[in-house]
Amino acid sequence: MNEEFGTVLEPRALPDFVETKFIKTLTERAMGYITAGFPVHFRGASGTGKTTLALHVASKIGRSVVLMHGDEEFTTSNLVGGENGYRMRKVIDRFVSRVLKVEEDLVKRWVDNRLTIACKYGFTLIYDEFTRSRPEANNILLSILQERILDCPAGRDGEETYLRVDPNFTAIFTSNPEEYAGVHRSQDALRDRMITMDLDHFDEETEVGIxxxxxxxxxxEAERIVKVVRALRESGKCEFAPTIRGSIMIAKSLKVLNGRARASSAVFRQVCQDILASETSRVGSKTNQAKVRELVKQLVSRHA
Ligand SMILES: Nc1ncnc2c1ncn2[C@@H]1O[C@H](COP(=O)(O)OP(=O)(O)O)[C@@H](O)[C@H]1O
Ligand SMILES: [Mg+2]
Incomplete structure (x- = not known):
């Protein structure tokens, strides 16, 4: 099996999964749409819990899960399998030369790729960040979702083949509307065939729980960290709103450094500055970082 672009997982409850009312409501809505026969699409900024929610919903469905991540270099063959007799592979050699090497991969292969497997056996497909793939590569999904037929491109013997999609097959998509680089917007036909749920940042109870x-x-301690981060987010003064990831990083670092989430703790103040200033600014944006640092100082004294 081609291991490059995804994984097949057994459905199981996620460790450390926090299920507040907020999460339960989202899960129930998504399960309702899926039971009604529609694929769901979680759309939201980074850190709104899209991937985790997709995995959680998939574990509730209880079928094996095929996880794929959108990729600029995806082709339809990467998704469904095909005879890629000759394929170029880019290898980025970061440590040695930082030069983009192009390697030729001459392996002839007809691989049952993940999408084919999911359709054939009625697994749950999670297509994470699907808008990162080119629309042409994703077109194969149109007939899968609409007519429930997988139209395999000319394969082993040069003949087109069709595969009836197993009735248990379901699909969960995620995307981030804020991404612009490398994202393809024109996937409307596909989006028409799914139910989109726009996710916002978690409520306070959920953030503290996570x-x-x-x-x-x-x-x-968790409450004070979350209060500082939420206040910074709500200030609207950041280039990028700080996410739950920032809160988690602060909390884990504090634990290791034996700090307390208190304004009086120099460790806490430093950790907040380091993590929040970098999370919310573009690389090299010095003026913005200085502004955020000043704001973080005020918010720490107010909320911790
Ligand atoms: N319900 C949850 N319970 C526990 N942790 C969660 C939950 N939802 C999200 N997280 C954590 O929050 C962070 C961001 O979630 P993630 O699903 O990666 O967001 P996104 O895919 O929208 O960027 C991750 O560290 C994830 O483990
Ligand atoms: Mg994600």
Whole structure:
């Protein structure tokens, strides 16, 4: 099996998964649409929990999961399998030369790729960040979702083949509308065939629960971290809104450094500055970082 672009997973409950009312409601809505026969699409900024929710919903469905990540270099053959007699592969050799090498991969292969497997056996497909793939590569999904037929491109013997999609097959998509580089917008035909749920950042209770679960910090400590991060997010003064990832990083670092989430703790102030200033600014954006640092200082004294 081609291991390059995805994985087949057994459905199981995620470790440390936090299920608040907020998460339950989202899960139930998604399960409702899926039961009604529609693929769902979680759309939201980075850190809104799209991938985790997709995995959670898939575990509720209870079928094996095929996980794929959108990729600029995807072709339809990468998705469904095909005779890629001759294929160029780019290898980025970061450590040695930083030169983009082009390697020729001459392996002749007809691989049952993940999408084919999911259709054939009625697995759940999670197509994470699907808009990163080119629309032409994703077109194969149109007939899968609409007519429930997988139209395999000319294969082993040069003949087109069709595969009836197993009735248990379902698909969960995610995408990030804020991404612009490398993202293809014109996937409307595909988007028409799924139900899109726009995700926002978690509510406070969920954020505190996640920070606790990931770091093991006590409730009060997690609450103060989340308050600072949410206040910074709501200030609207950041180039990029700080996400739950920032809160998790602060909490884990604090734990290791034996700090307390208190304005009086120099460690806490430093950790917040380091993590939040970098998370919310573009590389090299010094003026913005200085502004965020000043704001973080104020928010820490107010909320911790
Ligand atoms: N319900 C949840 N329970 C526990 N952790 C969660 C939950 N939802 C998200 N997370 C954590 O929050 C972070 C961001 O979630 P993720 O699904 O990666 O977001 P996205 O895919 O939207 O960028 C990850 O570290 C993830 O483990
Ligand atoms: Mg994700």
């Amino acid at each position: 920070v606790r679960a990931k770091s093991g910090l006590p409730q009060k």
